[in-house]
Amino acid sequence: MAAQRETWYSALELPYGASWDDVRSAFRRLARRYHPDVAGSEWASHFQTITDAYASLRAELFGSPSAKAERSASVARESRIDEILAGAEREMEDIMREADRIRREKEKSLLLRLHSRRLDVRLLAMDALFRLRSTTYAKR
Numbered sequence: 001m002a003a004q005r006e007t008w009y010s011a012l013e014l015p016y017g018a019s020w021d022d023v024r025s026a027f028r029r030l031a032r033r034y035h036p037d038v039a040g041s042e043w044a045s046h047f048q049t050i051t052d053a054y055a056s057l058r059a060e061l062f063g064s065p066s067a068k069a070e071r072s073a074s075v076a077r078e079s080r081i082d083e084i085l086a087g088a089e090r091e092m093e094d095i096m097r098e099a100d101r102i103r104r105e106k107e108k109s110l111l112l113r114l115h116s117r118r119l120d121v122r123l124l125a126m127d128a129l130f131r132l133r134s135t136t137y138a139k140r
Contacts, residue, residue: 011053020061027054
């Protein structure tokens with residue numbers, strides 16, 4: 001692999017291990033010089049060698065375009081999962097708020113029944129209130 005990299009750098013007329021900026025500027029300079037429309041069709045194979053070397057170095061330094069697309073897709077999937085989880089969390093909070101509202105209404109109704117004149121109604125209300133509060137405190 002190292003020998004192949006050296007070939008890529010030499011095709012771009014650069015020393016082995018040159019910076020990305022040097023690679024890019026050498027490719028542009030050589031592409032302008034050896035492009036078949038400028039230098040003639042006899043330089044097409046040399047231009048192709050330069051283009052291949054540049055593409056290979058770019059893929060090795062930054063990853064191939066397909067790898068970038070996969071990373072972008074992965075980031076998009078993770079973002080979508082985060083959105084779904086946030087939505088589920090909001091829905092759960094809404095459900096919990098609604099459950100608390102219903103519990104408070106039920107508790108209010110039971111407290112009103114404690115003031116009833118009928119003993120059986122008061123005893124049933126006390127029992128229900130006790131069960132409601134004991135389950136509420138046990139959940140916390």
